[in-house]
Amino acid sequence: MLQNEIKTSFIELGKFLTQFSLDKSILDKNVLNNVLFFDDFLDLIKLSQSHNGWYTPENVFFSIQSWATALTDENLDIWISNYDFSNSNSKNIGIILAGNIPLVGFHDFLSVLISGHNVMVKTSSNDQHLLPFLAKYLISVNPEFRNHITFVEGKLENFDAVIATGSNNTARYFEYYFKDRPSIIRKSRNSVAVLNGQESPAQMIALGEDIFRYFGLGCRSVSKLFIPRNYNFDLFFNGIFSYQDVIKYEKYANNYDYNKAVFLMSNFKLLDNEFLTIKEDSSYASPIASVFYEYYDNLADLKERLEKDNDQIQCVVSNNLIENSVNFGQTQKPNLWDYADNVDTIKFLLGV
Incomplete structure (x- = not known):
């Protein structure tokens, strides 16, 4: 397939995804193959929480809209214009996906195909439905994708390189199993925020988005604060108060109750606002x-x-206190060229 054909197909996928939002999903008659896919995708979104209790409609729609925003002609051009694809030879690239947040492996899926390779996808048991559906849509737009996309059940075999994402424990297994193949092995990472007490109320509200989006399950979710001595926590608690409804989700509430109990039984000193x-x-x-x-x-x-702990950190959020930090509220809105673990996936794929 020509790269322009691949790019055009993903642009059409972006237009398809644009139709779906939490407030209201509206069918656009100008979107390709809507008769075949619109209602079925809406049904799948509604069923996502039954497949994975953390995949609430709000979070699934957020992920879909994030990709709808990313998959535009302009964004794809900005991204791929930095690379020379002229010497790329098609290889079989295996991708082993995590399932912590909806469509978490879509960037790897896109990167493999846009690089001219064949993708062999092993989905997580926690996210087995969304990406295969989008792959079917791509195939409907351009049937040639049928020869370039494979979903693997069981052992991953006959691949030339692999991109695998998992916990620190599974990463050790990946490193051993794939030691003789070119690979990107992603381990557990977390994101942090560096505060100085001069942040605005709006920035503190936005920090709540970085903490609570996807219930904090993503590697781009802020799980740690660095604060100066005598920091006034009222600034923080006032900012995140608008996210109090998170406690209404049973799985989150169960974790809140359990982890709070463990902390208290261990006599740890806690600050608590009844949902965090x-x-x-x-x-x-x-x-x-x-x-x-x-x-x-x-x-x-x-x-x-x-800098020393760079291999444990995905994003740093701050008000320009740290070089290359992310703005408040933006951790879950990466650009196509914002690579996980700062490892350039396209550069890797072009070198396979």
């Missing part, structure tokens, strides 16, 4: 319904610490 616990801790990965914090005395020393 805040605990002083040096770790980056906090349990669901909790955020860790740590004090810093010197911003230069903190920058050194973050």
Whole structure:
């Protein structure tokens, strides 16, 4: 397939996804193959929470709209214009996907195909329906995709390279199993926010989006705060108050109750607003319904610490306190050229 044909197909997919939102999904007669796919996709979205209890309609629609925004002619051109695809030879690329948030592996799926390779997808048991549906839509737009997209059940075989995402434990297995093949192995990471107490109320509200979107299950979810001594936590709690309805989701509430009980039985000192616990801790990965914090005395020393721990951190959120930090409220809205773990997926694929 020519790259322009691939790009055009994904643009059509973006137009298809644009129709679906939490407020109202409206059929656009100008979108290709809507008669075949619109109602079925809407039904699948409604069923997503029965497939995975964390996939609430709000979060599934958010993911869909994020990809609808990304898959435009302009964005795809900006992204791929940085690479030379002229010497790319088609290979079989396996991708092993996580299932922590809806469509979490879509960027790898897109990257493999836009690079001219064949993709062999092994989905997570927690997310087995959304991506295969979108693949069917792509095939309806351009039937040639049928020869380039395979969903694998069981053992992944006959591949030339692999991109695998999992926990730190599964990453060790991946590293051993794929040691003789070119690979990108992604481990667990977390995101942090660096505050100085000068943030605006609007920025604190936006930080709530970074914390609570996808219930904090994503690697781009903020799970740790770095704050100066004598930080006024009222600023933080006032900002996140508008997210209080998160406690109405049973799975989240169960985690809140359990983790709070564990902390209290261990005699840890907590701050608590009845839907989130805040605990002083040096770790980056906090349990669901909790955020860790740590004090810093010197911003230069903190920058050194973050650089040293770079392999544990996905995003840093700040008000320009840290170089290349992400703006408040933007962690779950990456651009196509914002690569997981800062590993350039396209560069890897072009070198296979």
